[in-house]
Amino acid sequence: MKLLLALLLFSFLGWLAVRLLILRLRRLRGEPIPQSKGPRTVTIVCFALIAIYAVLLLWRLYADGLSAAN
Numbered sequence: 001m002k003l004l005l006a007l008l009l010f011s012f013l014g015w016l017a018v019r020l021l022i023l024r025l026r027r028l029r030g031e032p033i034p035q036s037k038g039p040r041t042v043t044i045v046c047f048a049l050i051a052i053y054a055v056l057l058l059w060r061l062y063a064d065g066l067s068a069a070n
Contacts, residue, residue: 005053012042015042
């Protein structure tokens with residue numbers, strides 16, 4: 001589960017970096033930059049998965065105590 005979360009976080013951060021790079025290149029070329037109208041679906045899904053993982057982790061710590069973290 002920890003590996004899955006790390007993979008998810010690195011994928012999301014990589015996606016953000018590529019998106020920012022593309023926008024910066026468009027700006028340097030003088031192309032119009034489309035206005036974003038709110039959070040994208042992938043952003044909402046990533047935050048939802050992180051929140052679910054956090055809740056599961058907190059529940060496990062609550063149920064089993066600190067010995068579950070080892």
